[in-house]
Amino acid sequence: LSATPDGAPKQKWTPEEEAALKAGVVKHGAGKWRTILKDPEFSGVLFLRSNVDLKDKWRNMSVMANGWGSREKARLALRKVPSAPKAEENPLSLGTAVQSDDETVDTKALALPSNPVQITGSKRSFSRYTSYP
Amino acid sequence: LSATPDGAPKQKWTPEEEAALKAGVVKHGAGKWRTILKDPEFSGVLFLRSNVDLKDKWRNMSVMANGWGSREKARLALRKVPSAPKAEENPLSLGTAVQSDDETVDTKALALPSNPVQITGSKRSFSRYTSYP
């Protein structure tokens, strides 16, 4: 029960903030976190979030929209397989009634409108093998 | 993975590339990024990197050479010892010759004349209601 000495009381995202984030992504594109933050249209709502916060929140929202935890599953699957005994957890999805109260957090169209971010092409843009640990 | 806006997921530096960069610095000097890149001795390994990439990587390596293991140090210092020790080794796999490295990543002769990098990473972590200028 040792709470962190100070500093980070964990700020939960409000529906207004989530809506502003989504609107910002629609307007400026995913990845333009600082731009979204400086936009006076959203800065009033997101003024206590950082650009990294926006990025993190968007990732969480995207993970939920994209099937089911692709990242965690993949990493856990590649963990050391200690031939663990099974039969202890059976994830029955109960009570996952997603109720949209007022602001429908529609996690459907997380498509970003392809930013006009095109570099002058002076650098290599082709990755031969994109492999990371 | 996800649809990358530009097509540059991220190119992690391989040990071979790091070794080539260090050898290039030894041969041509730090700051001669373009020269290192054009050297046929290293261009075969660093052909996907730009001179700016070399500069950035060298900066990062220099920072690591100094005392900046904040993550490791801090975490290890505050590490709590669990009462139930976990199995770290898995003696199932046999004959797995674990080779850690082929070239000792010697971070010794990073001739950098005192680079006092102090990032003002202070973020406002105030409560919910903060006045905005």
Added chain:
DNA sequence: CTATAGGGATAGGGTTTT
């Protein structure tokens, strides 16, 4: 115009709390 240095933003892995 080209190259480097430096500041700053982003991406992704990791950690803590719920």
Added chain:
DNA sequence: TAAAACCCTATCCCTATA
């Protein structure tokens, strides 16, 4: 256990300067 919020930092981008 998983999920949400947050942290850490390698990599990448932008701009000023020589």
